[in-house]
Amino acid sequence: MYLTKCAVCATELGLTLGKKCGRCSTRYCGQACQEQHWKDGGHDKLCKKIKKAGGAEQYNANEKYAEAVAVAAEACADDTKGQTCYICMEAVHSRTREGLVRGCACGDRDGVASGRTGIAHVSCLAEQAKILVAEAEENNLEYKVKSRRWERWHTCSLCEQEYHGVVKCALGWACWKTYLGRPEMNETRGMAMNLLGRGLFAAEHHADALSVSEAELSWLRRRGASVNDILIVQSNIANTYAYLGRHEHALQLKRDVYSGRLRLNGEKHEDTLLEANNYSTALTRLDRFEEARSLLRKIIPIARRVLGESSDLTIRMRANYAIALYRNDSATLDDLREAVTTIEDTERIARRVFGGAHPIVSNIEACLRDGRLALRRLRLRETVRGDVSALRDLMAAMPPPGSA
Template sequence: MILTNCAACAAPLAHDAPRCVRCKTRYCNATCQHDHWRRGHKQICKRIHRGGNAEHYHADKKYKEAVAVAVEACADDTKGQTCFICTQALHWKTKEGLVRGCACRGTAGVAHVSCLAEQAKILVAEVEENNLGFDALNGRFERWHTCSLCEQYYHGVVRCALGWACWKTYLSRPETDSSRHLAMQQLGNGLHNAKRHEEALSVQEAELAMMRRLGDSEFNILIAQNNLAGTYQVVGRAEEASNMFRDIYSGRSKLVGEDHPKTLLAACNYADNLRGLGRFEEAKSLLRKTIPVARRVLGENNDITLSIRSVYAQALCTDDSATLDDLREAVTTLEETARTARRVLGGAHPLTLNIEGCLRYTRAALRARETPSPGNA
């Protein structure tokens, strides 16, 4: 149900909206369906049906586009290298080029999106065929978003291409199927990672509506809300994001405890939102409580710990009432986290780039405060 808008008028669709009998293209009513038929759907209906019907046709088209974008973006980094899975430069079947969007460096981590997808499909299929349960499925499903070599998330356009690969693999399953639900989640996160936020929003809203309609667990609904709140924040719906982040943090604290990784991530997201709204004291208070817990539970090298410390430094330096000591503490914190992020995640990782950008800004702010103006010299 990723095609969430009417093909004729683009209005949002209900989950049980009427469909074309042959190709399953969805419409808000019969009038729109008849109008779309006259305006050209008649010519492509058979083609869409042969492509696996509307959702498959759409997902396959989006997947190919996303792979092309990812290959082009990674071209300089993968030039002259081969896939670590199939050992070829060009994929034998699709003829696609190579990508790398994780923390691997040198010759490691270079692969075809198709090879990464095939590897993930095989691992998930083993769990399903042997009825190993949801925990095992969830663990194997990490291959759709995490590198098997460096064990870090894929990011950017590579994450987006894998999201589409995952969705087109499982979309034909029933809504109640666990793999289909996880695939929808991967697609939403992939689109968000590639900064395709409006598309991510439609997927994430559809996912949350589906979970509520099916009566999913509170834990899973909080995960979906967290992903959606992040997109709300990016598209400028800050107050909606703030209310949702607050409820997520509160809900996770009660459900799994304050030292659970999901709760620590929720605290980081909520604090960053508070900082963006100018509520610096609330943000700093929450982060001062969270940082020692994250260091103890996750360790200094974990990306959540690095994010929490980075957000704390940003809250210190962007507060209009920041003292000279605040700025110095922010610079020291960002210098430490930048070194760790570069060592663990690599210089091209979005978190590393974000921390280093914040460090440049904070150093400049500190220099401006430390250097007396000519009139006060």
């Protein structure tokens, strides 16, 4: 992870606390841990190696990158078997010996027919992004062009869908190890930190993702960043809180971020709609279903109008709305029928947009199973209740025993 903890006892140091090894910059909470690491932790053997790699942060990033690439290649092995990288045209990378990955929507939609497989080596994708960003910086290209080129670090150039899961994590480490050596307040270094946090989150390394995002927030505040940039990172932190089970903290922060977006951008802006959806998710996780449903009924028509039916945000909003319906113990048959109909329609759209292997589609399929199960159970309860009521009415209408 991003180095914010003591190398021995894991005490949180933030960005400035503790002390560092004078040679390689490995961080410690104090003299005792530093001495213990040298005597018993093997640091005496690693210190020169770490310094040669560029210091503790660079050494750590290189090691974590190699691990993440191996994990991603193994996870994608079935999808990439017998394939070659669309960039270097090799199956096994000639220099790194790494395997192939596939973490986008290529091949799930029209990829087979068009030859767009999206299969590549992480190092090839990283090198491609690195070259494009370097050219933009060297030629002082305008901001929009730079931003578009930066997208190569997280978005497939073929299908234009973001990478996900362990592939996104590997690219996050690739990006961080590329730019971490820049000056502490350098913008590109901060963007790399953001991408690393998002990649760790995508691979479900939530504790590490939180550490990175909190470090990024501190960096932004010291840099005097805009309200927009602060809100982005606060949103990431709130989402991570939720996955760590800190739901009350997540709800409070998501509510604050949504309010901030309303003030900054207005209710029709995409960023505001995103935070409204995040807030609704936090409400649902705390079983505040009526509040979540009320909010989603307000924002879904806006999202459909502004973003369109095929937007991933619109799709996720509709899925969250269905969840708020079918998880509610007070749901009626009409509520559950609406939930199932909504998810069925959303699943068809999501499959067309992302392909069958995307996590969004998998999550919606799970919601559809849960929604249908909830509907069947309520129908059964209503049937049984009706049968019992009918039996009671019949028994009440029968004459008492022994009467003529």
